[in-house]
Amino acid sequence: MPDTPPSVPDFTQWPSFPFEGDIRVKQLADPVAEEPLRKGEGNRDCTACQAPDEAYIWVGERWRVRAMDRPTGLPMVLILESRSHLDLGDLPNLLAAELGVMTVRLERAIRSLDGVARVHVNRWGDGSAHLHMWFLARPYGQLQLRGTFLPLWDSILPPISEARWRENLALVAAWLAEFGGRPLAEPPRIQWQAPSSFSGPAAEPVSEPAEPASVIEAAEEAPAPEDDEEVTEAEEDQKPAPGTGSA
Numbered sequence: 705m706p707d708t709p710p711s712v713p714d715f716t717q718w719p720s721f722p723f724e725g726d727i728r729v730k731q732l733a734d735p736v737a738e739e740p741l742r743k744g745e746g747n748r749d750c751t752a753c754q755a756p757d758e759a760y761i762w763v764g765e766r767w768r769v770r771a772m773d774r775p776t777g778l779p780m781v782l783i784l785e786s787r788s789h790l791d792l793g794d795l796p797n798l799l800a801a802e803l804g805v806m807t808v809r810l811e812r813a814i815r816s817l818d819g820v821a822r823v824h825v826n827r828w829g830d831g832s833a834h835l836h837m838w839f840l841a842r843p844y845g846q847l848q849l850r851g852t853f854l855p856l857w858d859s860i861l862p863p864i865s866e867a868r869w870r871e872n873l874a875l876v877a878a879w880l881a882e883f884g885g886r887p888l889a890e891p892p893r894i895q896w897q898a899p900s901s902f903s904g905p906a907a908e909p910v911s912e913p914a915e916p917a918s919v920i921e922a923a924e925e926a927p928a929p930e931d932d933e934e935v936t937e938a939e940e941d942q943k944p945a946p947g948t949g950s951a
């Protein structure tokens with residue numbers, strides 16, 4: 705018998721749990737006395753503050769919405785950011801109220817896309833100090849994707865087609881622009897001489913296809929490992945920021 709700790713929780717047997725086979729619970733490391741700085745904290749650069757509007761699919765006076773730099777497994781994954789360098793608990797009343805309006809508006813926009821059953825809204829913020837809310841669309845009928853493992857499935861499922869992804873981005877951007885602001889994602893232009901390829905002006909794919917793109921792997925959420933934080937930061941500095949495209 706494998707040496708399985710007795711504390712493997714029941715959810716590992718749920719249909720929605722993405723893994724099977726023998727699973728063990730990791731040993732929990734000792735807590736650190738002082739947590740490492742997040743991006744945008746102390747002397748660490750803020751990716752969001754440095755990103756130009758062109759890296760987003762829609763921009764308004766106080767809010768911006770961006771996508772991953774390429775399609776992932778879910779029909780739509782978007783991030784809502786405040787323009788101001790604030791975290792959730794720091795929002796003044798105006799922005800706090802607008803966050804509610806923007807959250808509802810973006811949820812409706814994404815839910816209006818074909819084949820979307822539900823939109824899950826998440827905020828973590830262990831990687832970046834700049835407020836960023838995740839919106840994850842669950843495909844209709846995919847009951848196994850229901851619930852809190854959805855961000856994992858986003859990395860596991862094969863990416864949706866780039867054409868569909870760009871079309872969805874354009875639809876959401878246009879929806880948001882109905883209420884103001886500026887849509888930056890446009891529908892894919894079909895290049896008739898090469899019918900299988902599409903191009904669009906926003907969210908151009910970055911040059912490094914190996915760069916992680918999904919919510920689980922995003923720099924905004926990936927906490928720096930305390931042992932080799934310097935290595936991680938050096939690597940991060942060489943990469944384009946997620947969502948900034950080639951701008």
Ligand SMILES: [Zn+2]
Binds near residue numbers: 744752788789790
């Ligand atoms: Zn910032």
